[in-house]
Amino acid sequence: MDGCSEYISAAGAQSALQRNVRDRVKKEASDRRRSILYLIAAYLREQNFTASSECLEAEVQLSSDFEVCDNIDLDTILQEYQSYYYSKFNKHAKILRKCNVQTRVVHVPKETKKKSSPAAKPTQENPVPQFQFEVRKLLGKGDEVVKAYSDVTLTDNQLRPLIDFDGYSSEWREIAEIILKEVVPGTMGVAWKDCVGLGACIELLKEAVVYPLKRPELFTGLVTPWKGVLLYGPPGTGKTLLSKAVACESKTMFFNVTSSGFVHKYRGDSEKMLKVLFDVARLYAPSTIFVDELDALASCSSDFQHDASRRFKAELLIQLDGILRDEDKVFVLATTNRPWDLDSAVLRRFEKRILVDLPGKESRWKIFRYYFGGSGYKFNELELDAMSKRSADFSGSDIKNLCREACMGKLRQGLRRVENNEIKIENLEVNSPCLDDVLAALMKIRPVANARVQEKYLKWRDEFGCY
Known part of the structure; x- marks a missing residue:
């Protein structure tokens, strides 16, 4: 009996030990x-997939009491893992492989969405997503359609996620995220x-x-399109307006370069950000890089120029030289009010230097x-002739201010009548301005x-212009 009890106790202890091991393995x-x-x-939050991250946290009920440590990420x-695999087997690890079932994404038009999904009615608990797409599995005999939804708003220029571009570090991706915020939407309404x-100028920009x-196919050989265009002229003649029209009319990614966004106080950050800008422009080509007030970023060389300014201008020249390659579908558009302050090396990068003169x-x-x-x-035409004759030396912006002042004059007359208690402000009607x-x-x-x-700009055009 004693031996039997000892055997039972030993078996029980071993079984309990096995249960503890299984529980520990399950817990791990x-x-x-x-x-x-x-x-x-x-990782989804880091890549700005906020909606997907919130959906995942809600589905698996992740607690906000825990967060990922700073020294680890996917x-x-x-x-x-790739380094370990290569050191052990002396070959690169394959992470992805092509599946047998092909899939493709088909975006459903707005009219189709309303007709194809009548049951999807908006409610407070189940709002209608902002767009719908269909994943079609190509099975040979027939396409199996699987509908999916997303909360991401689509724009005209579809941005591929930065994760799709291999060979770039996390620091590069962080800078690229900042640069993508400088993309100008094509919905400003300027034509x-x-x-x-x-x-x-419009014909040249179209070219x-x-x-x-x-x-x-028409632009091959010597008939390659212009890669760099510089618009210069007096203030208010429409240089920035032309750039807005390019952003709206051209089907390209439009990057707006400003001195506040690309000049940093830390050594090397400005050049690094400039390089990433041109890298991102190539990745999302065809694209347009717009540099407003180029003289503020690339003025003439001087012995008194700061070292950071020289390094930034040198990086700009290097990137502009590389962007002028024929295979790059990247166009650089710059404007300036002081073309005589630009270095000759900067001017060489712009094949067309166009004077936007006073009208x-x-x-x-x-x-x-x-x-x-x-x-x-x-x-009438006679009144317009009188206005145009008396507005010599006026730029387009000055004429706009002139028209506003004429309309404000009529409004002031009505406001004086209100102040003199002749009429109430509710009954005030503003008449059209006259000549x-x-x-x-x-x-x-x-x-x-x-x-x-104007003579100063004309003289500079005769010396350095290319129109």
Whole structure:
């Protein structure tokens, strides 16, 4: 009996030990699964997939009491596994393989969404997603359609996630995320027709951006499209307006370069960010890089110039030289009010240097008709002729201010009647401005530029212009 009891106690102890081992293994597996889920959620947040991260946290009920440690992430784990695999088997590990069942994503138009999913009614608990797409499994005999939804808003320029681009470090991706915030949307509502009196510049920009995308086979050999265009001229002549029209009319990614976003106080950060900008522009090609006020970033070399400014300009020259390669579908557009302050090395990178001059009499006539006609105010041709004759040396921006001042003059007359208690402000009606109002505004609004300033730009054009 004693031996039997000892055998039973030993068997019980061994069974209890096995149960403890199984429980510990299960707990470790459960902890690993939970850690993987936290890692995935943290990675999604890092890649700005906020909606997917919140959906995952809600589905698996991740607690906010825990977070991933600073010294570990999925990218590091994958790199260490690849290094371990190569050192052990002397070959690179294959992470992905092509599956037998092909899938493709088909975006459903807005009209189709409303008709194909009548049951999906918006409620507070189940809101309608912002777009719907279908994943079609190509099975040979028939396509099995699996509908899926996402909360991501689609734009005209579809951005591929930065994770799709291999060979870049996490630091590069962080800088690229900042640069992608500088992308100008093509929904500003500026068209070529809004650039009144700038027909020559519009044709040149179409040659450089629009036509090569529509008919690339025509632009081969010596007929390659322009890669760099510099617009210079007096302030207010429409240089920035042209750039907005390029962003809206061209089907390219439009990057806006500003000194505040690309000049940093830490050594080397400005050059690094500039290099990443051109890398991202190539990855998302066709793209356009717009540099407003180029003279602020790349002025003439000087012995008194700061070392950081010289290094930034040197990196800009290097990147501009590389961007001028024919195989890169990247276009650089720059503007400046002081072209004589630019280095000759910078000017060489811009194949076309176009003077956006003060509008002539005919152009001023069209600008007056554009602004007054767009607001519903009608003037006959004789009145427009009188306005255009008396507004010499006025730029497009000055004419816009002049039109606003003429309309404000009518509003002031009505406000004076309200202040004198002649009428109530609820009954105030503003009449359309007349020619006398425009002539009165001409006495108050003075042009920024004049013939002397214009002569300076014309002289520089005769020496360095390329039009």
